[in-house]
Amino acid sequence: MAGGMPGEKARSFRPSVRRLLGLLARRRLSLLVVVACTVGSVVLTAISPRILGHATDIIFAGVIGAQLPSGITKAQAVQGLRERGQGTFADLVASTDLTPGVGVDFTALGRTLTIVLALYVVSSILAWAMGLLLNVTVQQTVRELRADVEDKIHRLPLSYFDRTPRGELLSRVTNDIDNLAQSMQQTITQLLNSVLTVIAVLVVMVVISPLLSLIALATVPLAVLATALVAKRSKPHFLAQWKNTGRLNAQVEEAFTGHEVIALFGRRDEVQERFDERNETLYAASWKAQFISGIIMPAIMFLGNLNYVAIAVVGGLRVASGSLSLGEVQAFVQYSRQFTQPLTQIGSMFNLMQSGVASAERIFDILDEEVETPDPLKPATPPSDGRGAVTFADVDFRYRDDQPLITQLSLAARPGNMVAIVGPTGAGKTTVVNLLMRFYDIHSGSIELDGVETRSMTRADLRSRTGMVLQDSWLFGGTIWDNIAYGDPTASREAVLEAARAAHVDGLVATLPDGYDTVIDEEGGGVSAGEKQLITIARAFLARPQLLILDEATSSVDTRTELLIQKAMVALRADRTSFVIAHRLSTVRDADLILVMESGRIVEQGTHDELLDARGAYHRLYTSQFTGPVDDVDAVAAGR
Structure with a gap:
């Protein structure tokens, strides 16, 4: 899409919110306590201005009462004022609870203020307890969500990882989950408190003055309309923001992983240009999302100020006419602020809500992905004395339905045999191994291990009988000892040392000051490519698998190291079936x-000498490697 916008429309807000609430609902008891604390805090906060208004009435009554002569009743004072032509002042005195000649009742005032202070203290304690408990609830929910995502990732088929950039996946698992946690933490508390505050304050406002309440409510439909219009336009930009964040992370991860290749070919400027382009796209999406959603709060504040002015004017007129006391109007002005403030808070946090929902949708995308076909309920198990006999019978497979890759593939590998698979790039060699390991499931035909169809076994059982040494050796951050022992965590120290000696790792370790305790990073820093390969072979040797798969295990090492690796693999292949690509x-x-493969088919099979004598596809491959340069590559590829 132009401008970096996502190629899909933003989905509906409500289903994602309902799904998030469903996650929180797993802790109903905690949520009920949170709601109870919030209700208590809001109710106490809502009645406090009403009581504080009574304190204002006490002060006001004392000030007015002190101006009247003592020794008369309030009725006599009102009549006297009317006789002197002070009708408005007389109405005010008539509506005020006072005693002529008596000033401020400081005892009643102190008692009232003490009650208000106690209410505010208890309200604050309840709000603190609500925030603490809600924080625990949200973090526990996010912890479970993170665990659900991790569990789901382990059950996703290999095809998902083939089509999803690693940086994009990491962004969803880290950035999006963290953003969701932050959004939930900041919005749920405010949202719950704001909604309850609006309800409680509205009830008290109606009790004080239905007329002023109608004025306060007049701006609510406008605020809701403004929020809905802005939210509709900002949601796609929030989705674009997090989508482009994932793309940028994928770009950075790719550039950091291949920084040596980038420097070698002088492509730094190109990588920098692509980074700047995606960074600019992310900036544009983020700016639009924040700018558009940021309009909500100023708009609601403007409406609230208009509301405040209207209430102050009408309330003043009602006090002058004696319809309301000064304390009631003062309390209502406070309530009007308490009424509009939650609406403003909802508007201000709407950008957080939409950002969190956008991240939630990206997380739910992972959780909604189709998982691997489940293992059989009653799995079959190869015989305990099986030696790794493998049979492919009429196997068909394709990555895409419209592009057949392997068709009618049949082969048999006897126990203890070494089966080599050769052929040009794209012939399907590695695919055969992926099918054997059930990284992908075949479309038709069957694959058997020691007479048992692999699809009738559990994947864990099948893969526990198999060891792999890949072209791209994988080491994790830790010591050399830890990386070797990864093949069998239950192995004894002597078994690990034996595996290291068999793989010729002991010679490498002898040159290192810390020996087997030498720490290497995730990229295998500190050891060469060939030395990393020896460590992975030692790992496979320790596992003692029935099947051994060597996928281009010596393609990127020097001749001396290749000889060491071949010597180690000869020992490793003993008494087990091995597939060598x-x-x-x-x-x-x-x-x-x-086995010689071309276009997903086995075109030749036999021993080295038999295939050379046949002078077919294998002979052409062999000739291209060992008889000097080839002038006509097309002729060799075509078999001429």
Whole structure:
């Protein structure tokens, strides 16, 4: 989409909110206590101005009473004022609870103020308890949501990770969940408190003066209309903001991972330009989202100020006419502020609400992804003495329905055999391994391990019988010892040392000052590519699998290291079935069976000598590697 806008429309606000509330509803008891504390705090806060207005009446009555002569009744004072032509003042005195000649009753005033102070203290304690309990509830909910996402990620098929940039996924798991937690923490408290405050204050306002209450309510429809109009226009920009945040994270993660390649080919300016472009797109989406949603609060404040002026004017006239006391008008002015302030708060936090819902939708996208097909309820188990016999029978597979990749693939690997799979790039070699490991499920045909169909086994059982050494060796942050022991956490110290010696890691360790306790980072810093590969082979050796899969395990190392790796793999392959994917045909000369694949089919199979004598596809591959440069690549590829 132009300008970095998302290619999908923002979804409805309500379903996502209902789903979030459903997550919170898991802790109903905590929420009920939160609501009870909030109701108590709001009610006490709502009645306090009414009582404080009574204190104002006490002061006002004392001031007016002190101006009247003592020794007469209030009725006599009112009559005297009317006789002197002071009718307005007489109406005011008549509506005021006073005693002529008596000043301010400081005892009653002190008692009233003490009650107000106590109400505010108790209200604050309840508000503190509500905030604390709600914070615990929200954080526990987010913790469960984060655990649900983590669990879901482990159940997603490999195809999801193939089509989703790693930085985008990391952004959803970290940034979006953190943003959702912050939004829930800041908005739920205010929203609950604001709604209850509006209700409580409105009730008290109607009791004091229905007329002034109607004036206060006149601005509410305008505020709701303004909020709805602004929210409708800001929601797509919040979705774009977090979508572009994920894209930018993917860009940064990719650039940091491949910074050596970027520097080597002099593409820093291009990467910087692409970063600036996506950063600018994120800025534009964020600016629009915040600017548009930020209009809500000033608009509601403007309406509230108009409301305040109207109430002050009408209230003053009512006091002058004796319809209301000064304390009642003073209390109503406070209530009008308390009434409009929650509406302003709702408007001000609406951008947070929309930002949180936009992040929630991205998180729910992960939770709604289709998971791997479930394992059978009654899984089959290969015999305990199985040695890793593998059979492919008429296997068909395609990544996309309209693009067949592997068709009618059949092969048999006997226990203890080394099966090599060779062929040009894109022939389907690694796909065969992915199907064997059930990273992808086949569309038709069958794959059997020791006579048991792999789809009738659990994935965990199948993969526990398999060891893999990939072209891109993977090490995690930790010591060399930890990385080797990862193959079998229950292995004894002697078993780990034996695996290290078999993989020729002990020679590497002897050159390091900290030995096996040498710490390496996630990228394997401190050791070379070949040394990392030896460590991964030691890891596979320790696991002692029935099946061994070597996917281009020596393609990126030097000749000396390749010889060490081949020597280690010979020991590793002993007494187990192994599948070796290789471009270097020198590594598969001693294979028991070589499969030559082209376009998802096995076009030849046999031993090294048999395939050379056949002078077919394998002969062409071998010739291209060992008989010097090829002048006509197209001719070789076409078999001429």
